[in-house]
Amino acid sequence: MNKIPYKTYLTEEEMPKAWYNLRADMKTKPAPLLNPGTHQPMKAEELSPVFCDELIKQELDNDTAYFPIPKEVYEFYKMYRPSPLVRAYCLEKALGTPAKIYYKFEGNNTSGSHKLNSASAQAYYAKKQGLKGVTTETGAGQWGTALSMACSYFDLDCKVYMVKVSYEQKPFRREVMRTYGATVTPSPSETTQIGKKILEEHPGTTGSLGCAISEAVEVAVSTPGYRYVLGSVLNQVLLHQSIIGLETEAALKKIGEKPDIIIGCAGGGSNLGGLIAPFMRDKILGKADYRIVAVEPASCPSFTRGKFAYDFADTGKVCPLAKMYTLGSNFIPAPNHAGGLRYHGMSTVLSQLYHDGYMEAVAVPQTEVFEAAEKFARIEGILPAPESSHAIKVAIDEALKCKETGEEKTIVFGLTGTGYFDLVAYEKFHDKKMDDYIPTDEDLAKSLADLPKID
Amino acid sequence: MNKIPYKTYLTEEEMPKAWYNLRADMKTKPAPLLNPGTHQPMKAEELSPVFCDELIKQELDNDTAYFPIPKEVYEFYKMYRPSPLVRAYCLEKALGTPAKIYYKFEGNNTSGSHKLNSASAQAYYAKKQGLKGVTTETGAGQWGTALSMACSYFDLDCKVYMVKVSYEQKPFRREVMRTYGATVTPSPSETTQIGKKILEEHPGTTGSLGCAISEAVEVAVSTPGYRYVLGSVLNQVLLHQSIIGLETEAALKKIGEKPDIIIGCAGGGSNLGGLIAPFMRDKILGKADYRIVAVEPASCPSFTRGKFAYDFADTGKVCPLAKMYTLGSNFIPAPNHAGGLRYHGMSTVLSQLYHDGYMEAVAVPQTEVFEAAEKFARIEGILPAPESSHAIKVAIDEALKCKETGEEKTIVFGLTGTGYFDLVAYEKFHDKKMDDYIPTDEDLAKSLADLPKID
Numbered sequence: 001m002n003k004i005p006y007k008t009y010l011t012e013e014e015m016p017k018a019w020y021n022l023r024a025d026m027k028t029k030p031a032p033l034l035n036p037g038t039h040q041p042m043k044a045e046e047l048s049p050v051f052c053d054e055l056i057k058q059e060l061d062n063d064t065a066y067f068p069i070p071k072e073v074y075e076f077y078k079m080y081r082p083s084p085l086v087r088a089y090c091l092e093k094a095l096g097t098p099a100k101i102y103y104k105f106e107g108n109n110t111s112g113s114h115k116l117n118s119a120s121a122q123a124y125y126a127k128k129q130g131l132k133g134v135t136t137e138t139g140a141g142q143w144g145t146a147l148s149m150a151c152s153y154f155d156l157d158c159k160v161y162m163v164k165v166s167y168e169q170k171p172f173r174r175e176v177m178r179t180y181g182a183t184v185t186p187s188p189s190e191t192t193q194i195g196k197k198i199l200e201e202h203p204g205t206t207g208s209l210g211c212a213i214s215e216a217v218e219v220a221v222s223t224p225g226y227r228y229v230l231g232s233v234l235n236q237v238l239l240h241q242s243i244i245g246l247e248t249e250a251a252l253k254k255i256g257e258k259p260d261i262i263i264g265c266a267g268g269g270s271n272l273g274g275l276i277a278p279f280m281r282d283k284i285l286g287k288a289d290y291r292i293v294a295v296e297p298a299s300c301p302s303f304t305r306g307k308f309a310y311d312f313a314d315t316g317k318v319c320p321l322a323k324m325y326t327l328g329s330n331f332i333p334a335p336n337h338a339g340g341l342r343y344h345g346m347s348t349v350l351s352q353l354y355h356d357g358y359m360e361a362v363a364v365p366q367t368e369v370f371e372a373a374e375k376f377a378r379i380e381g382i383l384p385a386p387e388s389s390h391a392i393k394v395a396i397d398e399a400l401k402c403k404e405t406g407e408e409k410t411i412v413f414g415l416t417g418t419g420y421f422d423l424v425a426y427e428k429f430h431d432k433k434m435d436d437y438i439p440t441d442e443d444l445a446k447s448l449a450d451l452p453k454i455d
Numbered sequence: 456m457n458k459i460p461y462k463t464y465l466t467e468e469e470m471p472k473a474w475y476n477l478r479a480d481m482k483t484k485p486a487p488l489l490n491p492g493t494h495q496p497m498k499a500e501e502l503s504p505v506f507c508d509e510l511i512k513q514e515l516d517n518d519t520a521y522f523p524i525p526k527e528v529y530e531f532y533k534m535y536r537p538s539p540l541v542r543a544y545c546l547e548k549a550l551g552t553p554a555k556i557y558y559k560f561e562g563n564n565t566s567g568s569h570k571l572n573s574a575s576a577q578a579y580y581a582k583k584q585g586l587k588g589v590t591t592e593t594g595a596g597q598w599g600t601a602l603s604m605a606c607s608y609f610d611l612d613c614k615v616y617m618v619k620v621s622y623e624q625k626p627f628r629r630e631v632m633r634t635y636g637a638t639v640t641p642s643p644s645e646t647t648q649i650g651k652k653i654l655e656e657h658p659g660t661t662g663s664l665g666c667a668i669s670e671a672v673e674v675a676v677s678t679p680g681y682r683y684v685l686g687s688v689l690n691q692v693l694l695h696q697s698i699i700g701l702e703t704e705a706a707l708k709k710i711g712e713k714p715d716i717i718i719g720c721a722g723g724g725s726n727l728g729g730l731i732a733p734f735m736r737d738k739i740l741g742k743a744d745y746r747i748v749a750v751e752p753a754s755c756p757s758f759t760r761g762k763f764a765y766d767f768a769d770t771g772k773v774c775p776l777a778k779m780y781t782l783g784s785n786f787i788p789a790p791n792h793a794g795g796l797r798y799h800g801m802s803t804v805l806s807q808l809y810h811d812g813y814m815e816a817v818a819v820p821q822t823e824v825f826e827a828a829e830k831f832a833r834i835e836g837i838l839p840a841p842e843s844s845h846a847i848k849v850a851i852d853e854a855l856k857c858k859e860t861g862e863e864k865t866i867v868f869g870l871t872g873t874g875y876f877d878l879v880a881y882e883k884f885h886d887k888k889m890d891d892y893i894p895t896d897e898d899l900a901k902s903l904a905d906l907p908k909i910d
Contacts, residue, residue: 009464079461109836172627172879179881377565418565423626427633430630
C-alpha cells in the first residue's frame with residue numbers, strides 16, 4: 001500500500017455537489033426559533049424582513065437531507081476548494097505518539113478561514129433575490145472578511161459592524177475588508193438606535209457580538225433592498241459548512257482511514273457543525289461510532305457551563321429566541337479574551353446533539369491554547385488562528401493519551417484558519433501578558449438571570 | 456477533452472526530485488564573484504567563513520545541471536508543496552480576454568511566499584555542517600519569516616537584521632519570526648561595527664537591504680558556529696527556487712498547455728530565476744520560444760535603468776563583488792516604496808541572460824501595481840503581495856493586448872506570495888497617500904558614481 005501523502009486533495013470533480021442538512025437525520029430536531037414578542041415559532045414571513053428568502057427556507061427545513069450547491073457558488077468554491085486533508089506527520093513524530101493525526105485545513109484563502117463557505121452562499125442568494133446589499137457583524141474579523149470577499153465577487157454592497165475592541169486591535173482586518181469594498185463600522189456606533197442606546201448605558205464598552213448583531217439587524221430591516229446575514233449559529237450556516245465534513249469524509253475514504261476521534265473548536269458552531277455533519281449522521285444512524293469533541297474557551301464556556309434554554313440571540317433582543325446552550329445574552333468575555341469563539345450562545349443543532357449525548361465538550365484556558373498554537377506553528381509550519389488552536393490543543397492532548405496507552409487512534413480535527421491577523425494576541429502571549437480569566441459562578445449566575453421566561 | 460481545472464496540483468510523487476541549475480546550460484556563464492580587495496575570482500575557501508560549505512559548492516558550480524534535493528528538505532517541501540498552478544478563469548472573464556492566464560501560486564504557507572523553498576535548503580545544509588545558527592537580513596520580511604520557520608524546523612538559531620523602516624511598519628512580521636524563535640534586530644543597529652558607522656554617518660536613516668546585509672555578514676563571520684544566508688540574488692538561491700519552474704513545467708505538461716509569455720517580478724531575482732529556469736533552458740537550447748518578462752518597480756529599476764557592471768553587493772562593501780545590473784550599492788528606494796524588490800542589484804545569472812537578449816524587462820509605477828493588486832484580489836480572491844502584484848500588472852496588460860488583437864495567448868506568471876502583512880501599504884493606497892516617486896537621472900548618476908573600478 002502506498003504511504004498516505006501529507007496532503008490529500010479531492011479533485012474538482014470529487015468535490016461534493018450538495019450540502020448535507022444534518023437536521024434531516026436527527027432523532028430529536030432542534031427546537032424552533034420563537035418570536036421574541038409572542039413566543040410562538042417564527043414563520044417564514046416573519047423572518048423575511050431580516051433574511052433572504054432562500055436562506056429562510058434552508059433555515060426552517062428540518063427534513064430535506066441534501067441541498068444542491070448552486071452552480072455559481074460551486075464555481076466560487078473552486079477558487080479555493082477542495083481544501084486539503086493534511087496528515088500531521090511532523091506533529092506525530094514530535095509528540096512521539098502512535099496516534100495518526102489529520103487536520104482539515106480551511107485557511108488557504110484570503111479570508112483565512114472556513115467562513116467563506118457560507119459567505120459565498122449567502123451573498124449568492126442575496127444577489128439572486130435582487131438585493132442591493134447585506135449587513136452583518138464580525139468579531140475577530142474572519143466572517144466580515146469572508147463576506148466582503150463574497151459580496152465583491154457577487155457585486156453586492158456590504159456593511160460590516162465590527163466589535164469595537166477588534167476594530168481597534170485589528171486595523172489590518174479592516175483594511176482587507178476595505179480592499180474588497182466593504183464599509184466597516186466599529187460597534188456599538190452612533191449609526192443605529194440600539195447602538196446609541198448601548199453607548200448611553202455603557203459609555204466605555206468595547207462592544208460584543210450580541211451588540212453588533214443588533215446594529216446590523218436594525219440597519220438591514222430599515223434599509224430598502226438590504227438583508228442581514230450571519231456567519232455562525234444559524235442552521236443555514238451549518239448547512240453550507242457541511243462541505244467541510246463532506247470533503248473530509250471523501251478524503252478519508254480515498255486514503256482508507258476511519259476516524260476514532262473528531263475534534264472541532266466551537267464558538268457559534270459553524271465549523272464544528274460543518275466538520276462533523278456526515279460523521280454525526282452515521283453516529284445517529286448507528287452506522288459508525290466515534291468520539292466527537294467540541295472545544296470551547298474557558299473564558300466563554302457555553303457548552304460546559306451554560307444553560308440549555310431559550311435565550312435572546314443578541315444584546316438588543318430584536319432577534320428570534322433560540323433554544324441553545326447559553327451564558328445569557330448579556331455575557332461578554334473578559335477583555336483579555338483573544339480571537340473569536342466569543343458568542344454567548346451556540347447553534348441549536350449542536351446544542352440539541354450535545355444535550356442528547358452525541359458529543360462531548362471541553363473548555364480550555366487561553367494560555368494553554370497559545371502554547372499549543374506555537375508548538376503547532378513550529379512543527380507543522382502553519383501559524384494557526386487562536387480559534388483553531390483550541391482544537392489543536394485537545395488533539396495534542398488526545399495524541400499524548402495514545403502515547404501513554406499505546407493506542408493507534410485516528411484523530412481528525414478542524415484547522416479552521418490562520419492567525420496572520422492575530423499577531424497582537426501572539427505578541428501578548430510572547431510577552432507573558434496573556435492571562436486566563438475564567439468567569440466565576442457569580443458572573444454566570446448574573447448573566448443567566450436575564451433569560452426570557454418561556455412556558 | 457476535460458476542462459482544465461482551476462487548480463492543477465502535482466501529486467507528491469510527481470514533485471521534482473532535483474533542483475535544476477540553469478547555469479549549466481547557459482552559453483555565456485555569469486561572471487564570477489570577485490574578492491573586493493584583490494579583484495580576483497573568489498575561491499571556495501575565501502567564502503567559507505561567510506557561507507556554508509555545501510552552499511558554496513552550489514554557488515560556484517556552473518556545470519552540474521541537476522542537484523538532488525536532500526531527503527530532509529524534500530520532506531519539508533511536502534508540508535506545503537507541490538504548490539498549485541491556477542487557471543485564472545475569473546480574471547480572464549473579467550478582462551474579457553481570449554488569453555489563457557495561469558499563475559503559479561507560492562503563497563500558501565505561513566511565510567506567505569516562495570522564500571521558504573530556499574530557506575529550508577539553506578537551513579538544512581547549515582545544520583548538516585554542525586553549525587549553531589545563521590544570520591540574515593530581511594526587507595519586506597518574507598525572507599526573514601521563511602528562514603525563521605526553516606531554522607525552527609531544523610533546530611538552528613536564527614538572527615535576523617530587518618531593514619528599520621520595515622521593522623517599524625510591520626510589527627506583525629516581526630512577531631511571526633518571534634513565534635518561530637528568531638531574534639529580530641532593526642538595521643542599522645548598534646550591535647555591529649558597520650551598523651554603528653552607518654548610524655553615525657546617516658543618523659536618521661531608515662535602513663536598506665545593503666546595510667542589513669553588511670550587519671548580518673559581520674555577525675556571521677565574528678560569531679563561532681554561525682554563517683550568513685541570503686534569500687535572493689545568489690546562484691544557490693536560484694537553484695533552490697527552480698522547484699517553482701520545474702513544478703510549473705510539469706503541471707503545464709499535465710494539462711497539455713504551452714506558454715507564450717512567462718512573467719515574473721524581479722527584485723534580486725529569486726522568484727524570477729526559479730520560475731523561468733526550465734523554460735529558459737529550452738529557450739537557450741532552441742527547443743522552445745516564448746517571451747520571458749521581468750517586472751521591476753519603477754522606483755528601483757535595476758534592469759531597465761541600471762548599469763551592467765561589477766558592483767558591491769552590500770553597503771558596507773564587505774561582500775564579494777558581483778557583475779550585475781545595478782543602481783549602485785548606495786542606492787536606496789524612496790521611502791514611499793512599499794514591499795520588497797528594493798535591492799540595488801540583480802542576480803548575476805539573470806543579469807547575464809538579460810544582457811544576452813534572452814529576456815525582456817519592464818518597470819512599473821507603484822500605484823498602477825496596487826490597482827492591479829486590488830483588482831486581482833477582488834476577482835481571483837487572493838490578496839497578493841505588492842511584489843507579486845508587479846507580475847499581475849503586466850500579466851493583465853498582456854491579456855488586454857490579446858483582447859485587442861484577438862490572440863489566444865497562454866500567459867503564465869508567478870504569484871510569489873500574499874499581502875497579509877502589507878496592509879499598511881494597501882491602506883496608503885486606499886487613502887490616496889501613495890505616490891510614484893521615480894529616481895531622476897541625476898539620482899542614478901549619483902548612486903552609480905561609486906562603482907568599483909574593475910580592469
